[in-house]
Amino acid sequence: MTKTLSISIVTPSLNQASFINDALDSVVIQNYPNCEHLVIDGMSTDGTLELLRNFRTSSPGITWVSEPDSGQSEALNKGFRQATGDIIGWLNADDRYRMGCFARVAKMFEEDPELDILYGDYRVVDEFGGLVRIKPEIAFSAFVLFYHRVLYIPTTTTFFRRRVFDEGNWINEELQYVMDLEFFIRLAIRGYRFKHIPELLADFRLQPASKTCREPDKQRCEHRRVIFATVPLLRRLKSERLKRAALLFCRPIAGLRRYGEKAIRGSYWAQLQASSFDKFGS
Numbered sequence: 001m002t003k004t005l006s007i008s009i010v011t012p013s014l015n016q017a018s019f020i021n022d023a024l025d026s027v028v029i030q031n032y033p034n035c036e037h038l039v040i041d042g043m044s045t046d047g048t049l050e051l052l053r054n055f056r057t058s059s060p061g062i063t064w065v066s067e068p069d070s071g072q073s074e075a076l077n078k079g080f081r082q083a084t085g086d087i088i089g090w091l092n093a094d095d096r097y098r099m100g101c102f103a104r105v106a107k108m109f110e111e112d113p114e115l116d117i118l119y120g121d122y123r124v125v126d127e128f129g130g131l132v133r134i135k136p137e138i139a140f141s142a143f144v145l146f147y148h149r150v151l152y153i154p155t156t157t158t159f160f161r162r163r164v165f166d167e168g169n170w171i172n173e174e175l176q177y178v179m180d181l182e183f184f185i186r187l188a189i190r191g192y193r194f195k196h197i198p199e200l201l202a203d204f205r206l207q208p209a210s211k212t213c214r215e216p217d218k219q220r221c222e223h224r225r226v227i228f229a230t231v232p233l234l235r236r237l238k239s240e241r242l243k244r245a246a247l248l249f250c251r252p253i254a255g256l257r258r259y260g261e262k263a264i265r266g267s268y269w270a271q272l273q274a275s276s277f278d279k280f281g282s
Contacts, residue, residue, distance in 0.1 A: 005106045006034040007159075008085030012075035013039050016093035017047040019205060022129065024055050024062065026096035026202075035102065038082055039064035039093075040075040048093075073173040080165050088160045090180075094205045095156045098123075101201045105159050108197055116164055116192040117184075120157040120201035127207035135204075136267035138258055140194035146231040147247065147254035151181045151223075153194070157201040164192060175226065177219040182226045189232065198265075 009027050013020060020039075027037045037059075039052060043066055052064045063082075069075050080088060087109055091097065101120075108118055124132040137152055138144070144152060169187060171179050188194065208214070228234050228243050233250075237243045262268060 004034055005086040005109055006084065007032055007036075007087045007089065007102055007106065008083035009035070009037045009089045009091050010076060010079030010083060011037065011039045011091050011093050012042070012072045012079065013044060013048060013093040014042040014072075014075075015044045015046040015048060015209075017044070017051055018127075019094040019207070020048055020051060021055070022096045023091055023093050024051075024059070026098070027091070028059055028061070029099060030097065030102040032102040032106070034085075035061055036083070036085060037062045038079045040069070040079045041066035042069045042071070042075055043067065070173060071176050073171045073175055073179045076171045076179075077173060080170065083162070083165070086162055088162055088165065090155045090158055090160075091202070092156065094207055094210060095202060096205075097202045098200055101157075104197070104199060105201070108195070109159075109161060112195070114193055115195050116161050117187065117194045118159045118197060119153050119194070120197045120199050122154050122157050123200060123203045125203045125205050127205065129203070129205070132206060134200070136198060136262060136265075137196055138261045138265075139196045141257060142188045143250075144254045144258050145181075145184060145188055146227065146233075147250040148258055149251060149255065151178065151184070152258060153180075153184055154202070154204060155180045156204045175222060177215070177222040178226050181223060182230060185227070185230045189230075 011020075011023055024037065027035065039062065041048060041052070041064060049066055052062075052066075056062050056064065065078075069078070076090065087105065089105075105118060109115055119137070121134070121136045123134055126132055135154070137154070164187065169183070169190070172182050175182055224247075227247070234243050234246055237246060
């Protein structure tokens with residue numbers, strides 16, 4: 001009989017009392033037989049700790065600590081180092097998994113021993129959990145990862161085989177906005193195998209206090225700095241002017257590749273249908 005792969009979920013947290021119950025519940029309702037949930041809190045002061053204490057009483061699968069850290073990146077590394085699962089997921093405290101996510105993810109890893117990183121589709125929801133849009137994604141493309149204007153691999157639906165961390169790959173703690181982009185670029189360059197699953201696995205929440213909504217200019221600046229320093233072609237170019245010119249050339253191609261693949265696959269039509277069904281139930 002095949003051993004059921006164990007799953008660890010790592011959740012960095014800081015003052016997310018309004019949303020963290022949704023994240024915690026979304027792990028519990030998976031009813032997955034071998035799962036741990038590690039919450040790494042950065043000394044929240046908004047009632048998060050009381051919620052975590054109460055939740056742990058009813059759900060022994062959760063482990064949490066609250067201690068000072070330098071930000072989300074350090075918190076993630078703490079959790080990844082403590083995780084014991086065969087598969088490790090990254091769930092921010094204001095996001096949530098959808099029913100059946102873990103069973104589907106485990107099946108994909110069981111069927112493909114060479115698979116290192118799996119990511120799926122997701123829904124964007126507002127601060128109250130209402131649907132904003134459906135986000136189908138594309139098969140993995142290093143070119144799109146390197147040059148597209150945004151990161152198209154959603155961490156909310158991303159799961160790693162534990163060897164990724166056993167082999168010494170960690171989040172860059174100097175980054176606070178696009179640490180996920182830099183991490184994925186590094187893993188791609190090192191030859192780890194990514195795979196997309198065209199199924200809705202999680203909900204990504206847009207809420208006013210999130211870094212995505214609060215500081216988009218800082219995020220864009222860090223994004224450019226990271227790709228100039230890590231993407232092989234851009235890294236080899238000596239001057240800032242040449243880097244910008246290469247990016248200006250490659251970025252539209254990356255965009256066309258992503259949007260073209262989504263159009264060919266019928267993702268936009270499927271997205272419209274799914275949005276209508278979710279909103280109106282028909």
